Amino acid sequence: MNFIIFGGSGFIGTHLIKLLKDEVVKGGDNIYDLDIVMPGEEGVVPGVVENIEGVNYIRLDVRKKIEFDFTPTKDDIIFNLAAVHRTPGHPDKEYFQTNILGAETVTAFAEKHGINKILFTSSIAPYGAAEQLKKETTVPTPNTPYGISKLVAEKIHMIWQAKDSERELTIVRPGVVYGKGEHGNFTRLYWGIRKRYFVYTGRKDTIKACVYVKELVRFMKYRMIDNDFKGVDIFNCTFEPAFTIEQICNAMMKCTNMERHIPLINGKLLMGTAKVVGPLGGKKVGIHPDRVKKLMISTNICGEKLKNCGYQFHYTLEESIKDWYKDCNGEGLN
Template identity: 65%
Template structure:
């Protein structure tokens, strides 16, 4: 059995390769990506752009497993069309690749973006109402994978994961910006402290992926991936400071004032501050997803939230989070 990881050069892909090699050292792992990365010899890199037909000179069997992580996902950060080109065409081409070789198992990392932005808690049965190009493209990609599974419902297994904020070494995203914002006294609560932010540690996420691959039956399953219950931005900030030995006072200021300041800083070329009006706006809206289905799946978490942050800190020699 081989593993084919589309988009494996990235943050989650790198952690998955590390975990696979740790538990299955003799496994063959192929990383298909446009960015070269053989994970220090742990994987075989194959240059692959999922926006085009996938044609590789490698033996593929029905028992191999496909992970599809390929995506344009940073928001804000890309023109609208790029989300659709990569996320939708990529899903079509990966599904066609699986169809060609009769592969029976695909795990697809979607997002909570298909739910749309609102304060209400969302579980896996919530009606998706995406309101961004990224969210729309991810929902369409989910449906494309479902069509692939429907062509052989009795044998094909499709696992769709909708993670909250995924944090850990190499993230360089929301939690990393939060850490450095707090450390440099540049983070303020934008009008509220009770914004809920569903999140999961990357090492926990990849463990759960393998758990579902090994235990799921044929069919389609969808899981939100988050600690349950999800934490507020104040709880996240306080736990992050505790885990990394920081002592800071974080003040709450009006959200409108913070967005205005972010706009001014951005216009003056202050990108290095990590402040963007759209990011401030995102901080003011909850990503309130239910992780109850994951919690009740039989999977045993290996890290509490605080333990996860301490492990990430340890991965950086107890110096910082990045």
């Protein structure tokens, strides 16, 4: 049996590989990490996966036809994690080139080799930015190049599945994914609080749907390995109910033994500052208009479907932050 992971050297992929090695892989099974970067290079999560024995690391660009040497089996599973995702951070065309072409090449690869199981990591970005609660049945209205590219990629995977009723496709739409090696929103939030430059931007009740990376990969395992199903299904992957930014900050401070007062600043004033500071390098500390805007708008994502599907969560919010802190030897969150 082959576990074929496109984008396996990234944040989520490295945690998925570790879980598969620890709990799933048996003699004769193979894990393929197919990525444009390899362990030890820029973009790889340090200290999570470093050339694990038995993992086949192959440098590959999903924007091009996929070819590598392996022996297909009827039970093979593809995890398509490959994406250009940080926003802001890339020219618009890069989201479309990688996320759409990647969906086309991965599904063509599955078609060629008779692989009938794919899990695709999408995003909550296809829902668009708005305060209203989003369920899997909500009509997507993406308003960023990243969100548009992910929605198109979802449709490409759905077309692949529709060609054969025996095929299994799971699309996951995670909220903010956090944990060791993230180096993103939660990491910046922690260090912003710790260094006393994080402030609440106009409100404390902004909803920020999120999920711990170890929880996310456990659900991937549950869905693709512990269950058999036919057809296509979409899951929002987030705590239910989703937490507010104040609840997240309080949990983060409590679990890392940090006492701080976080001031509430007028949102318009902070946005004006970001427009001036952002072009001068403010993005490094989160003072960038796009990131300030993110803090002011809720990602109000409903996780009821995941909560009620039979999967049992392993972590609460506080337990997950404590586990992350432990993974970092109690020295911070990285």
